[in-house]
Amino acid sequence: MPCGGGDIGLNVWSENGDVLFYIARSGTFDENNSLLKLGRVRLRLTPNPFEKGTFKQELALQTGDVTLTGTVGKTTARVHVWVDVFRPIVHVEVNSTEKLTATASYESWRFEDRVLKGKENNQNSYKWAPQGEVKTRHDSISFRGHTVEFFHQNQPQTVFDVAVQQQGLATVKTQLFNPLQNLVFGGVLWGENMQPASTTDGQYLRTPYRSWQLKSRAPAHNHSLTLVLHTAHVTSQQGHLGLLAINSPAKVQWQAGLQQVISTLPNPLAARRRTVAWWRGYWNRSFIHIQPSQPTANAPEWQAGRNYQLMRYMLGCNAFGTSPTKFNGGLFTYDPVLTDSTLKFTPDFRNWGGGTHTAQNQRLVYWPMLKSGDAALMKPQFDFYLRLLRNAELRSQTYWRHPGACFTEQLENFGLPNPAEYNWKRPTDFDKGLEYNAWLEYEWDTVLEFCLMMLETERYASQDATPYLPFIESCLTFFDEHYQYLARQRGAKALDGEGHLVLYPGSGAETYKMAYNSTSTIAGLRTVLTRLLELPPAYGTLEQRQKWTAMLSRIPPFNFREIDGHKMLAPAKTWERINNTESPQLYPVFPWDIYGVGKPDLTTAVNTYRYDPDVQKFRSHVGWKQHNLFAARLGLTNEAAELTVQKLQDSGRRFPAFWGPGYDWAPDHNWGGSGMLGLQEMLLQTNGRKIYLLSAWPKAWDVHFKLHAPYQTTVEAVVKGGKIQELKVSPEARRADVEVLLK
Structure with missing residues (x-):
């Protein structure tokens, strides 16, 4: 316990x-x-x-x-x-x-x-x-x-x-x-x-x-x-x-x-x-209580609400840490033989390292804190990156002689790639700035989610974004500078014929490798730059805003494909191979919030979720899989409820929120975090100043919840019998922005 x-x-x-x-x-x-x-x-x-x-x-x-x-x-x-x-x-x-x-x-x-x-x-x-x-x-x-x-x-x-x-x-x-x-x-x-x-x-x-x-x-x-x-x-x-x-x-x-x-x-x-x-x-500050008048321990939806609270408790235990809560067990790992009987190791053991930071997993631990009203608890994660900024910039300067912060995946807490993932058996002439690794090569865009989190704390909680602007700008500068640098290695032009960056070689998560114009990278760059420009006028000089605008104009458009007559988002323009089982073609839905309920061209994103053969093959509730999030953001109630309940059902261990090991270790905090996110998104989504309630919520589930929305807004509601019985919006002026979408 x-x-x-x-x-x-x-x-x-x-x-x-x-x-x-x-x-x-x-x-x-x-x-x-x-x-x-x-x-x-x-x-x-x-x-x-x-x-x-x-x-x-x-x-x-x-x-x-x-x-x-x-x-x-x-x-x-x-x-x-x-x-x-x-x-x-x-x-x-x-x-x-x-x-x-x-x-x-x-x-x-x-x-x-x-x-x-x-x-x-x-x-x-x-x-x-x-x-x-x-x-x-x-x-x-x-x-x-x-x-x-x-x-x-x-x-x-x-x-x-x-x-x-x-x-x-x-x-x-x-x-x-x-x-x-x-x-x-x-x-x-x-x-x-x-x-x-x-x-x-x-x-x-x-x-x-x-x-x-x-x-x-x-x-x-x-x-x-x-x-x-x-x-x-x-x-x-x-x-x-x-x-x-x-x-x-x-x-x-x-x-x-x-x-x-x-x-x-x-x-x-x-x-x-x-x-x-x-x-x-x-x-x-916030809560989600499902079936509060029927606390039936073996009811999966009641378990989901109870275990949401337990997961949030474990996150609260590292509110003021010098280091972020680790995705692979947080502060609550235990003797490894109780997870895998073959591992005769000490209680210090956890799989995937202690000081190693896997951003694809870490992000799912911290995203839920915005809607739970815990933006202040994100500081350990943000400080982690701020401490490493100079190291990441020195990597770019040393290896490629251009500015910008280069953050790799499988990053050590001192800002360099994990030595084993970097690989000791490297060709002597291989670029020293790259990980010689089939899963991780050219995967640099994971840091952009933390850039967006930093900006979102300003929108959600009115936290001062000024300390984060140099970091965010440096991360964006890396992409702008490095892909022009790579283009000049190949030919005379730094941009394509439309004046856009050529994001090659790139990566769609760890899955679509040697990608050309990865959809996840395009979405990340576009969203972070757009949010920078949406900051209140006090943020950024005129020169900075002109730079952000120019950079945004160089981001290439999305790529689409058609399968059996269904238009859908493509993972990239092209790719050479598939290495893992993620679905980054849906990252424009989550985390990048470009497609979703109330947003343009919802059908294309729904088609991607339902008909993309890789998305269907990779669909799961285990570990860091986030298909429950995609379904919730797309308003697919049955799919969102099914996958989120599977994520948040009792773990099978004595403490019901000790999930895993999944792909990582136990307790699996990115498993729990993605489950938290699923419930939040089923209940509350936003589009600009609009607040959509219950857009993916089953009518049969009674719920009492309090969650946070952008612009320092809280929404508390009691739902019984498929209808809202009570609704409190603070500040009251924001009530006009609320729309109930319970089907």
Whole structure:
């Protein structure tokens, strides 16, 4: 069961009478770019109220906490676990009707170095192509006074250095942003009236661990544990191995920062009130409750509404992270043998990397936040890109001598392609700016969705777009400059006969390769440039707006094809092969919002959904598949409902919103995100200032929802028996823009 807040995620459960939780925090990347957990805590009470009695565990969404209650005979104990939203603190509070002894253990599987072999390297940036031995280095763990202190210090040499050398960027290395250098992360655990007891070794789900135990000085009705986390980039390292030796300057720096956090700890009651207020505000901002008067657990449509809320809860647990919520598990991954029994790895494992950013998947985690009213939660994702802007620009300057930010797919958190995907076995004369990879070559347009998200936060939430304009302009400049550069390599002209860019070679997602004028790229460039020009006049100088207008005029038109008499969008003008199973010919529907309900030529897009042979073949609800979104945006109620319910039905795991692994890992957050989007689009769509309600909503489903629309608008409605019973639009002046399309 997930529990979290701020930038911390816990997996909380009870087993053999113990209460356990994993600890994860945003940004805890080791030297190999694995996203490491911060350990496991085990609590045991004696006499034990969680053995051979009644037991209940509950996640309270409204207040963001988990409570475990056990009763044996006359003894009832309650363990309350919650995370401070505003500070990196985990609280565990024990209350019992009888006096109990409490033993709290900090458990770590990183008490010694671990050599990673085979598929276990999929958790880091080396993947299937490690260059020599790869180790997860041990943490430093010890009793310190009445506490257990633990931390991980990155070695001086990291995968960043390996990638820079591999990709021919040594001459600009000192200019590159490096998030792994001098990084230290960890924390301290203590208990009120508890003292160090012993250190023991054990094994959990095939993984050896060492345990540092704290024990209460005497039995009591009440016990409390406090876990404080701290992450820092220290300014110096000690020793040629970079180890945090006793009293080394780096260790002292990190400990000083940790003590600063501890010295400013708020009163727990006041912190609890602020945390509860934050979660209540979160849930008041938006919601979707399906069949609210008939909460039938096995009804698929009720499950879809309930699991929408659970997925949104997990997204809220990384509201203030230094790194975005990862599509392949977020903060809530767990022992891999529970996902794949053949994987005898540690709880640090997740498939497709820790620091590796797959934009095609990440986008589905963040798009739902606009209509849920959580635009402020998009900041970690936007900051991720802003930090990498200079690195992406240096790639273009170094390789091709032209301006613009080049962001590849399978991007590391330091802005360079993943080394394994970049490929170590490259022809010596192959362009160093390109990934030598059949799936990823020439796939540069995924960043454009995040450009549009940045612009949409201005429309939806009136957030200032000024900090994002240099980033967006640089991404657009890359396409304008690079495709003219490529055209000049082939001939005397930089543009085609109509004055348009020749987007070749290009890519339609990872599917249509060596594409000429990919539809997804055309749609992305057109939409981002159009939205830039639609910004209020205060944004951009006259010169900038003239530049955007000129660039927009160079974007080529869409390509169409006809099959069995049906006109439809083509994936591109031409392509050489199909590599994956995406449907980018429908990206003009979602995310680019060019075709859809209330927009011109809807029939062409509907034909593409229904008759394109590849779209039909690739159609699915699994993982990042987004056919439910296409159907919703096109007003295809039955198809949208079928696929969205399949996406959001119970996962089959104990926690119903832990979907996956799909194509990625469990819990699959891009699976959940695309499910959220499907429900939102079935309920509310927009076209300019127009707001369309229920354009793909089944009449048989009652619903109470509150969602956000552009121009700082909220819409709340109660639908019963196929009719709107209540409708609230804020501001009221926007009610005139609302049109109900329930069929």
